[in-house]
Amino acid sequence: MTLTPVAPLPDHEVRVRAPGKINLSLRVGPPDADGYHVLSTVFQAVSVYEEVIASSSERFELTVSGPQAEVVPTDEGNLALRAARALADRVGIDAGVHLHLVKDVPVAGGMAGGSADAAAALVACDALWRTGLGREDLVEIAAELGSDVPFSLTGHTAVGSGRGHLLTPALTRGEFHWAFAVQHRGLSTPAVYRAFDELHSGGDVAEPDPEDDVPLMQALRAGDARALGAALHNDLQMAALELDPGLAEPLAVAEDAGALGVVVSGSGPTVAALARSRQHALVLAAAFTASGVADRVLTAAGPVAGARVVSASD
Numbered sequence: 588m589t590l591t592p593v594a595p596l597p598d599h600e601v602r603v604r605a606p607g608k609i610n611l612s613l614r615v616g617p618p619d620a621d622g623y624h625v626l627s628t629v630f631q632a633v634s635v636y637e638e639v640i641a642s643s644s645e646r647f648e649l650t651v652s653g654p655q656a657e658v659v660p661t662d663e664g665n666l667a668l669r670a671a672r673a674l675a676d677r678v679g680i681d682a683g684v685h686l687h688l689v690k691d692v693p694v695a696g697g698m699a700g701g702s703a704d705a706a707a708a709l710v711a712c713d714a715l716w717r718t719g720l721g722r723e724d725l726v727e728i729a730a731e732l733g734s735d736v737p738f739s740l741t742g743h744t745a746v747g748s749g750r751g752h753l754l755t756p757a758l759t760r761g762e763f764h765w766a767f768a769v770q771h772r773g774l775s776t777p778a779v780y781r782a783f784d785e786l787h788s789g790g791d792v793a794e795p796d797p798e799d800d801v802p803l804m805q806a807l808r809a810g811d812a813r814a815l816g817a818a819l820h821n822d823l824q825m826a827a828l829e830l831d832p833g834l835a836e837p838l839a840v841a842e843d844a845g846a847l848g849v850v851v852s853g854s855g856p857t858v859a860a861l862a863r864s865r866q867h868a869l870v871l872a873a874a875f876t877a878s879g880v881a882d883r884v885l886t887a888a889g890p891v892a893g894a895r896v897v898s899a900s901d
């Protein structure tokens with residue numbers, strides 16, 4: 588493929604929004620030779636967003652704002668900067684970019700905030716640099732950056748296999764309403780997977796079977812929140828609770844407040860509670876706040892679209 592990247596225009600700015608996600612189901616198999624685990628998961632993108640504003644620059648620079656901005660690394664390790672560099676390398680463009688992240692998705696919360704930043708940075712730089720790449724090319728770069736980045740590009744609801752990066756869209760009807768109990772202390776994803784391995788050191792982990800999620804997929808297709816609540820599942824939940832026993836509290840509070848289902852999101856520590864309605868999500872959020880079991884409380888609906896340009900200025 589011959590690509591002729593167009594030089595970026597001065598003072599050009601692109602804004603992209605990318606959603607956070609929850610894992611409606613996360614089934615974890617044994618680790619492979621690289622220490623990665625084979626997954627069968629069902630992602631849903633929810634209306635908690637990261638925004639990335641990309642503007643022309645000679646260097647690669649990053650600034651951050653939002654509720655937990657001070658704990659976000661702004662150096663080369665930041666996944667959004669790595670995404671921008673990976674795209675520049677791929678198309679052979681000799682330009683930098685200034686990325687400004689407006690973060691709302693919990694940091695290290697199990698909701699793929701860093702992956703959303705990376706997906707948004709890819710879409711933003713792709714538009715800024717007019718690379719001419721297709722969506723599949725971006726998905727390919729995304730998968731190299733992290734297991735959840737392809738889903739942050741795609742959004743909606745999807746079944747993930749492999750490391751979670753191989754996606755098949757899932758049929759859903761209607762909207763589901765969520766309340767989230769966020770902890771500022773965060774959990775490290777590799778540490779939670781290590782705790783999972785220790786809990787299963789007896790070798791009792793089978794390959795994850797997507798058939799186990801048939802009731803969940805039926806609930807999604809029917810738009811049946813009650814059935815979805817009963818089908819929520821997370822194999823990492825016990826490992827997250829082992830590292831952070833305090834998570835038992837928001838789980839219990841949501842159950843007492845009548846959540847249709849409650850689950851640790853991904854590797855945690857965010858706890859996601861499924862509500863009967865938008866109104867009920869506010870009730871669940873109020874219960875989290877009143878019982879003091881969360882540093883921050885959010886409500887959201889899903890599914891929503893993946894990383895999208897919201898505005899561009901020439």
Ligand code: C5P
Binds near residue numbers: 622625735749778
């Ligand atoms: O792919 P990503 O960089 O987001 O993964 C972060 C960490 O989570 C990995 O280094 C690995 O420890 C763990 N992980 C895993 N199996 C997966 C996905 C992630 O063990 N399928």
